[in-house]
Amino acid sequence: MLFAIYSLLSAGLFAVLxxxxxxxxxxxxxxxxxxxxxxxxxxxxGREERPxxxxxxxxxxxxxxxxxxxxxxxxxxxxxxxxxNPVQVHVAPYYIEQTYADMGIPNMVAAVLAxxxxxxxxxxxxxxxxxxxxxxxxxxxxxRRRRRKHKxxxxxxxx
Amino acid sequence: MAGLGHFNYWVVVILMMIGFYAVIARGNxxxxxxxxxxxxxxxxxMFISAGKIIGGSTPVLREGVTVYxxxxxxxxxxxxxVVGVATTAVGLALxxxxxxxxxxxxxxxxxxxxxxxxxxxxxGMSSGKGDTSA
Amino acid sequence: MRTNGILxxxxxxxxxxxxxxxxxxxxxxxxxPGGGFQAGVVFxxxxxxxxxxxxxDAALEVIPERAQFVLACLGVLLYCFVGLLGVILGGRFLDFxxxxxxxxxxxxxGIVAVEFGVGVTVAxxxxxxxxxxxxxxxxxDAAEAGDDA
Numbered sequence: 001m002l003f004a005i006y007s008l009l010s011a012g013l014f015a016v017l018x019x020x021x022x023x024x025x026x027x028x029x030x031x032x033x034x035x036x037x038x039x040x041x042x043x044x045x046g047r048e049e050r051p052x053x054x055x056x057x058x059x060x061x062x063x064x065x066x067x068x069x070x071x072x073x074x075x076x077x078x079x080x081x082x083x084x085n086p087v088q089v090h091v092a093p094y095y096i097e098q099t100y101a102d103m104g105i106p107n108m109v110a111a112v113l114a115x116x117x118x119x120x121x122x123x124x125x126x127x128x129x130x131x132x133x134x135x136x137x138x139x140x141x142x143x144r145r146r147r148r149k150h151k152x153x154x155x156x157x158x159x
Numbered sequence: 160m161a162g163l164g165h166f167n168y169w170v171v172v173i174l175m176m177i178g179f180y181a182v183i184a185r186g187n188x189x190x191x192x193x194x195x196x197x198x199x200x201x202x203x204x205m206f207i208s209a210g211k212i213i214g215g216s217t218p219v220l221r222e223g224v225t226v227y228x229x230x231x232x233x234x235x236x237x238x239x240x241v242v243g244v245a246t247t248a249v250g251l252a253l254x255x256x257x258x259x260x261x262x263x264x265x266x267x268x269x270x271x272x273x274x275x276x277x278x279x280x281x282x283g284m285s286s287g288k289g290d291t292s293a
Numbered sequence: 294m295r296t297n298g299i300l301x302x303x304x305x306x307x308x309x310x311x312x313x314x315x316x317x318x319x320x321x322x323x324x325x326p327g328g329g330f331q332a333g334v335v336f337x338x339x340x341x342x343x344x345x346x347x348x349x350d351a352a353l354e355v356i357p358e359r360a361q362f363v364l365a366c367l368g369v370l371l372y373c374f375v376g377l378l379g380v381i382l383g384g385r386f387l388d389f390x391x392x393x394x395x396x397x398x399x400x401x402x403g404i405v406a407v408e409f410g411v412g413v414t415v416a417x418x419x420x421x422x423x424x425x426x427x428x429x430x431x432x433x434d435a436a437e438a439g440d441d442a
Contacts, residue, residue, distance in 0.1 A: 018215060020326030021237055022203070033244055083214075106221060118376070138256055237328075241415065
């Protein structure tokens with residue numbers, strides 16, 4: 001549930017950041033398909049997880065150190081939203097100016113995705129198909145006799 | 160310090176570290192996959208926020224708009240979102256199969272019942288022990 | 294959920310609207326944010342809503358599993374076919390210019406065809422995911438019932 005809310009919030013964030021296509025995709029995919037799949041698996045696995053033994057200090061330390069390094073490194077990146085950022089001045093102006101002349105369609109994202117860079121989108125369609133085949137291959141085997149180890153876990157509810 | 164111009168990167172790093180922690184510190188496989196998704200989403204936010212121009216608008220050509228946000232990161236992230244859901248689906252299918260084969264999706268309990276030696280559960284990173292002999 | 298009156302009424306109203314919206318996103322993807330991926334996922338979401346409310350069996354009668362397989366492959370094949378059409382008509386792979394006379398019309402047609410292929414594949418795969426995950430519980434219960442018998 002929190003996961004679905006998180007996906008919707010990030011979709012809202014994308015919409016505010018002027019990314020219409022991405023917001024639509026993230027909302028549909030994150031709050032729709034991903035959440036459904038997680039719910040389906042949690043139905044099978046049980047909603048509660050076994051409480052963790054002890055405090056995971058090593059993991060926490062690794063995470064804090066990595067985060068600190070990343071924040072320090074982010075100090076060199078250009079400021080947010082400036083119009084003369086390096087990312088805005090090299091290739092992007094060509095696409096913004098030439099898309100209508102080359103393609104005749106207003107949506108620049110679709111033009112780049114399906115026109116200028118079609119092969120990448122074909123690769124992505126193949127990836128989706130492969131994932132579908134993978135899921136079919138994994139889940140079309142009927143379940144065997146279950147070993148008597150399955151014990152429903154108790155206490156902590158984290159979803 | 161770096162100042163307010165970088166706060167979007169801080170948000171990204173915080174989300175990324177939460178996802179990272181979920182992947183390495185939790186034994187429950189579904190939690191790990193959720194952590195991976197969280198990590199992915201933080202990377203998307205980083206790219207999209209890097210492509211934004213303050214005062215620009217959605218990169219669809221229309222009347223009355225002169226400054227557009229950069230369309231190229233959007234293309235990249237569209238592909239990435241869809242690939243992410245594909246990976247999640249396959250990962251969850253694997254988790255379901257592991258659940259059926261071993262009766263549990265907790266990393267620490269994935270010992271082959273044929274051998275009776277319990278590789279004992281350390282409170283540390285147990286992510287290396289999830290090998291299934293499937 | 295079949296017996297919950299409110300859900301049924303709202304679903305009966307919403308599901309065709311959602312499918313129509315998916316088609317709108319698909320074909321209007323050139324003029325507004327949208328395109329193949331979004332449309333495919335929204336269409337699959339409408340089908341999943343139907344499956345949640347009326348049951349997986351009823352949903353599988355509407356779009357059977359076999360059809361989902363075939364559609365998933367057909368979408369990618371359509372994409373590759375459009376690409377090969379570019380080669381056959383004299384250009385490069387996935388070159389849209391040889392398809393029609395006016396360059397703008399050629400690009401637009403190529404883009405619409407290609408996005409449709411992607412949309413079909415994404416919708417079919419999302420439906421496949423849901424079908425296989427949702428059936429697993431039933432299969433596990435059947436296997437266990439067969440055990441204890």
